Amino acid sequence: MEGIIKKSSQLLFCFIVTITINLFATANLFAADYLEVVDKNISFQWKINGSNLDVILKAKTAGWVGVGFEPSMAMKDAHFIIGFIQNNKATIEDHFGTGINQHQAITALGGKDSISNKSGKLEKGETTLNFTIPLKASDKYHKNLDTGKDVVVLLAYSDKTSLLRKHPFYASYSINLKSGAKKLLKHSK
Structure with missing residues (x-):
């Protein structure tokens, strides 16, 4: 026994x-499964999921956090996804760079919101946004993201929740979405 x-x-x-x-x-x-760029207090994680890009965006802030793709100059012509958490609810919007330091909601410009699977949380002073965007542009306000080529990616965050408030931090990178290879292009001081 x-x-x-x-x-x-x-x-x-x-x-x-x-x-x-x-x-x-x-x-x-x-x-x-996720590739990542970390810069100071912000993290951009992504995964190619068929014809979409799954994104996790984090920053040590209780304000907004955003990512932009393929500007022509500074912020102009970039496709931005920007959001914040308030009262345990994620607000995540699709924006377009209307000027070198301006952006506006794509829906206000006559385009369609292309973001799906929106969620997020604010814990211990860190905002996390989760979302999915298509790799193919649906209109002139969105960008075709070629996973085999380098893509210019803008990262920024603010301590405010107003999506039009200027950011105290930003960085731009050239990133290959497939391999994860990255090169810093510009950084705030």
Whole structure:
């Protein structure tokens, strides 16, 4: 009887160790699916998901956080996704760079919101936005994001929730969305 109990205990221990290892491997595999750029207090994570780009955007702020793609100059002509959390609710908007330091909601310009799977949270002073955008442009306010070529990506955040308030931090990168290769282009001081 004592041998059976000992054998059962050993089997149970092996089972628990196997389950634990599998859980950690699965968690690391999920995290490894996303590529990432981290700059000071902001993080841009992305994953190509068929014809879409899944994004996790984080910044150490209780204000807005945003990402922009493919400007012609400064902010002009960029496709922006910008948002904030207030009262535990995520507000995430589709914007277009109407000038070198201006942007406006795409819906106000006559375009359509292309963002799906919108969610987010504010925890311990860090805003996290999750969303999905198509890799192919649906109108003149959106950008075709070629995953095999370098794409200019703008990152910014503010301590305010007004989406039109100027950002104290920004950075621009040239990023290959497929490989994750990146090069810093410009940075706020």
